[in-house]
Amino acid sequence: MKESKKEKILLAAAKLFSSQGYDAASLEDIAKDAGVSKAAIYYHFKDKAALYEAVLLFRLDMLAGRIEAAVGEARDCEEKIRCYIETFGNFLAEYRCFAAILAHEFADDGVHMSDKAAARLATMLGIVTDILNHGIKERVFAMENPMVVQMTIVSTLIMHQTTSATRKRVTALVRGDHAIPPEPEIGDLARILANKIIKSIKKDGR
Numbered sequence: 001m002k003e004s005k006k007e008k009i010l011l012a013a014a015k016l017f018s019s020q021g022y023d024a025a026s027l028e029d030i031a032k033d034a035g036v037s038k039a040a041i042y043y044h045f046k047d048k049a050a051l052y053e054a055v056l057l058f059r060l061d062m063l064a065g066r067i068e069a070a071v072g073e074a075r076d077c078e079e080k081i082r083c084y085i086e087t088f089g090n091f092l093a094e095y096r097c098f099a100a101i102l103a104h105e106f107a108d109d110g111v112h113m114s115d116k117a118a119a120r121l122a123t124m125l126g127i128v129t130d131i132l133n134h135g136i137k138e139r140v141f142a143m144e145n146p147m148v149v150q151m152t153i154v155s156t157l158i159m160h161q162t163t164s165a166t167r168k169r170v171t172a173l174v175r176g177d178h179a180i181p182p183e184p185e186i187g188d189l190a191r192i193l194a195n196k197i198i199k200s201i202k203k204d205g206r
Contacts, residue, residue, distance in 0.1 A: 008034040018097035021104040022112040053114040059098045060120035077135035082194040089190025099161035142203045
């Protein structure tokens with residue numbers, strides 16, 4: 001299906017916000033990358049802040065929808081947290097630039113994030129909280145801070161998608177008898193992460 005002019009603008013904006021960050025990305029460059037005029041951007045979006053919000057909401061809404069669907073089909077709390085993590089990882093694999101946008105945003109402590117976008121992140125934190133509370137009620141999970149669990153999930157997956165060159169550089173400089181196994185792809189990392197988180201929050205620690 002042919003992309004609309006608005007979709008072209010959103011995709012170009014996502015590309016440049018991910019590579020340059022909010023401050024450095026200009027509407028002129030976004031328009032050039034999208035193959036539209038700057039006036040076309042203003043036709044669809046009030047200003048740069050509105051365009052940035054639209055980029056965040058476009059992906060956050062899609063991510064939240066996929067997570068809610070996957071978690072909703074899971075049978076128990078362990079499967080739910082696993083589905084949450086693996087769905088998040090698969091999404092970042094599909095939309096790699098979104099990981100970079102979030103990395104920029106978190107590094108800036110959310111200074112450019114609108115309340116609407118923050119509310120979408122709160123929705124996902126709420127999903128994690130509900131899963132943990134259900135697990136505690138069922139005596140499967142021990143008491144745990146949902147924000148700590150969420151930060152562990154999000155930071156691990158985002159760092160995987162945004163630090164590949166740095167990790168390769170550091171790994172190449174390791175000296176001595178340190179056997180470093182091949183790095184997992186993000187799908188495998190998500191599964192490893194899910195196993196570790198489930199083990200850490202389970203009441204019996206197994």
